[in-house]
Amino acid sequence: MLIGEIFDEFISVIHENQKYVIGIINENKEVTLCSDKNLLGNTIDFNRPDKNNVFFEVNVKGQEFGYLWVNGYDDSLQMIGNLLHESLTVRLMFEINQANLNRKITKDDELVKCLLNEKDFDIKRIIDLMDDLGLNKDKTRVAIYMISSRGDVKTQDVARLKMNPDSQQIIYSLLNDRCLLVYKDIPDKLKQKEEIEEYIQKYIHNLIDWDFHDFYYFVGSVQHKLRQYVSSYQHCLWLKNNVKYEKNVPIFFEKYVTEYFLSKIDVKDVDCVYNYYIDKGKEIDFEELTEISEALLNNDFNLTQAAESLFLHKNTLIYKLKKLEEIFQIDIRGSFQGKILLILISHAVKEQSNKVQVGD
Known part of the structure; x- marks a missing residue:
């Protein structure tokens, strides 16, 4: 959402009280947005506040949006200005975070497509995407293939997962409306199969608590090399096609390795x-x-x-x-x-x- 759209929400608030005029002034001191359309294009110096005009720099996460201008004729002007500035900043921060999150989800999808492309495996592109997403390419990860039994998995559900502080090194990608592929990072201190399984079990239980219940969970092989990530996913698919499963009960490939090799x-x-x-x-x-x-x-x-x-x-x-x-x-x-x-x-x-x- 652009600042213009957000600003329109503020205008609707101002219309309830005609004592105030609010606007956005750019670095050239030109009014670019305003509750009073007649003032658009006017020049106002944000360096010269007075009792009827207050100005607030709008800078959110390093992005400059100009200056918020509030005009009014009562003793509460400064307080009203502070409230509007805080509200505008919070709203912009939310939209920026949401845009960054959506960008990361899109990047995650692109990354997974590259990782699963055995024929044209582009390691340079994969590393570039991981760097852009802040992902450690040297992390050990395991594929978790999730299939919903109750309906479509929504993009906002994935975004909600992505916002979790523990998701910084996790890769998420919606393969289709019902299937979510997750590459979960494994802490370096975990070396034994039992420790890793317990760690993944706990993570999946958290997913279920976060409303990802009524899913089938298939856990692939643990992989350290990027080129082998596709194998972990393929092992998930093998489990789906060869092992009995039920909702909310994770199936681990490591427990079926012998059967897997026999099937080959x-x-x-x-x-x-x-x-x-x-x-x-x-x-x-x-x-x-x-x-x-x-x-x-x-x-x-x-x-x-x-x-x-x-x-x-x-x-x-x-x-x-x-x-x-x-x-x-x-x-x-x-x-x-x-x-x-x-x-x-x-x-x-x-x-x-x-x-x-x-x-x-």
């Missing part, structure tokens, strides 16, 4: 090696195979804990593993390689089962 393996390669055994092993319960493999993986192949999670006796689990060892000709219990192969076979079987279900 071409199941055809596994099938080519073990298809013969799978076809011959008609007695295999593939659903049970998947459940056993996941239980072993989640419990670091501790047979006792895996059996408990499956509600099986340990000896029963051992019997089932022996059966799988015979079918696939691998040593699951005594060999690290056998454990890996079991997980790969289970993953391949699960993927094939999913394809059958969707008719692929």
Whole structure:
């Protein structure tokens, strides 16, 4: 909003009391704005106040807007002038802050577009944008992909986040009406995964308290290099497409790294090696195979804990593993390689089962 528009609001106040005339005088002592249009263009010396004319320099955040002139014929003129000057200054400060905030949001959007552009990654432009926004390029950050389940995310909501004192090193960008991408900075003192997760959990809980509830939260991988920021975002997308989620419960990529790498393996390669055994092993319960493999993986192949999670006796689990060892000709219990192969076979079987279900 320009000063002229703000000044119009003051004119409406003055009209309630015709005893006062207010105006804006530029450095050439020319009246540029005035409640009395007949005085526009007149020359008035702001260096010569008297009992009927008071002047106040209007300088807000280094921007000069000329001099506020207040004319009147009563003993309250100085007090009225002070009040108008203070009110005008506060209003201008608000508009300047809002304009700067909107500019930063726009710059944030441009920065994120550059960061996600793998094909034409312009590191110079990225650093220039970060410098302009006052962002430390050497900060460690993590992508948080937020999806609203209740309606559109408004620009003013993002602006409200940006105004938070803790947001100085955070990057925000509305990817579309419902999706907000945040690159949250991580304090240098946090080194352990558990510490970082706790820190992010607290931040997301604050977001929920700030009315960003009914959102799905996906937390990507922690990254230190600008070129890898896109990977953190891509890991958020992988979580969205591969993991069950619910509102207001953050999903952390770090907890699904094994599943992520398994998803990158071409199941055809596994099938080519073990298809013969799978076809011959008609007695295999593939659903049970998947459940056993996941239980072993989640419990670091501790047979006792895996059996408990499956509600099986340990000896029963051992019997089932022996059966799988015979079918696939691998040593699951005594060999690290056998454990890996079991997980790969289970993953391949699960993927094939999913394809059958969707008719692929």
